[in-house]
Amino acid sequence: xxxxxxxxxxxxxxxxxxxxxxxxxxxxxxxxxxxxxxxxxxxxxxxxxxxxxxxxxxxxxxxxxxxxxxxxxxxxxxxxxxxxxxxxxxxxxxxxxxxxxxxxxxxxxxxxxxxxxxxxxxxxxxxxxxxxxxxxxxxxxxxxxxxxxxxxxxxxxxxxxxxxxxxxxxxxxxxxxxxxxxxxxxxxxxxxxxxxxxxxxxxxxxxxxxxxxxxxxxxxxxxxxxxxxxx
Numbered sequence: 001x002x003x004x005x006x007x008x009x010x011x012x013x014x015x016x017x018x019x020x021x022x023x024x025x026x027x028x029x030x031x032x033x034x035x036x037x038x039x040x041x042x043x044x045x046x047x048x049x050x051x052x053x054x055x056x057x058x059x060x061x062x063x064x065x066x067x068x069x070x071x072x073x074x075x076x077x078x079x080x081x082x083x084x085x086x087x088x089x090x091x092x093x094x095x096x097x098x099x100x101x102x103x104x105x106x107x108x109x110x111x112x113x114x115x116x117x118x119x120x121x122x123x124x125x126x127x128x129x130x131x132x133x134x135x136x137x138x139x140x141x142x143x144x145x146x147x148x149x150x151x152x153x154x155x156x157x158x159x160x161x162x163x164x165x166x167x168x169x170x171x172x173x174x175x176x177x178x179x180x181x182x183x184x185x186x187x188x189x190x191x192x193x194x195x196x197x198x199x200x201x202x203x204x205x206x207x208x209x210x211x212x213x214x215x216x217x218x219x220x221x222x223x224x225x226x227x228x229x230x231x
Contacts, residue, residue: 008082011148015141017156019125023134024161027168031057033157034136035150036124039143040117048120049143053107055150057157060165163189186214194220197227204228 025031033055041047113120121140128136137157141149166185193210197203204227211217211224 004078004082007145008148011142011145012152015139015149015152017137017139017153018121019128019136019138020153020156020160021135021137024164025057025060025157027060027165029059032135033057033154034133035153036128036136036138037146037149038117038120038124038138038140039146039149040140041143046114046116048113048115048117049110050113050120050124051107051110051146053109055154056106057154160192163192186216190214190216190220194223194227198230 021033035051035053035055037051037053039049039051041049115123117140121138124138128138137153139149139153141152163185190207190211193203193207197207207227208217208224211220217224
């Protein structure tokens with residue numbers, strides 16, 4: 001494994017989206033995601049670098065895997081480009097990205113705080129919550145290559161947006177819908193609702209109704225009741 005490959009995998013596996021945006025990407029327009037990226041310095045004690053900036057995700061386009069490589073993430077470095085190449089080879093993530101999201105980064109400011117990473121996370125989370133911005137995110141990642149951390153954030157945002165984007169496109173007759181696709185979209189929707197209900201227990205009842213509506217309650221019964229008892 002080359003140093004560049006190691007750096008890429010290290011960044012990928014040491015990035016955590018602490019507070020994802022509550023909003024989703026626009027289907028027929030561009031979207032600005034405001035990020036707060038926290039990186040703990042490995043050679044110093046209680047030293048955290050904070051980057052604040054914006055990522056612009058342009059209007060999603062319908063593309064095929066063959067021309068996927070023609071939709072790069074503008075302004076990102078080689079490690080981030082490697083992440084995109086990895087996504088192309090991963091069937092599940094490819095579904096999330098095949099609508100042609102284009103991303104470019106814009107760093108607004110970078111500063112250092114001499115506190116523990118846990119303390120800084122709490123402070124930044126409080127600041128972001130006070131702003132009440134549905135498109136703000138808090139991410140903990142690495143100092144280098146930190147751009148990979150932002151791409152991982154955007155994959156998370158895309159995953160949360162794709163079902164609504166697809167529905168919007170289908171309503172405009174831009175995407176076909178056949179029975180097989182409908183079944184897969186329902187299951188993707190259920191998975192998204194399980195994740196949301198795990199974070200917000202007030203959504204569990206709505207999840208149960210949807211499982212019954214889709215005639216999937218028996219299949220997901222054990223998982224549903226495990227979620228109910230989890231609280």
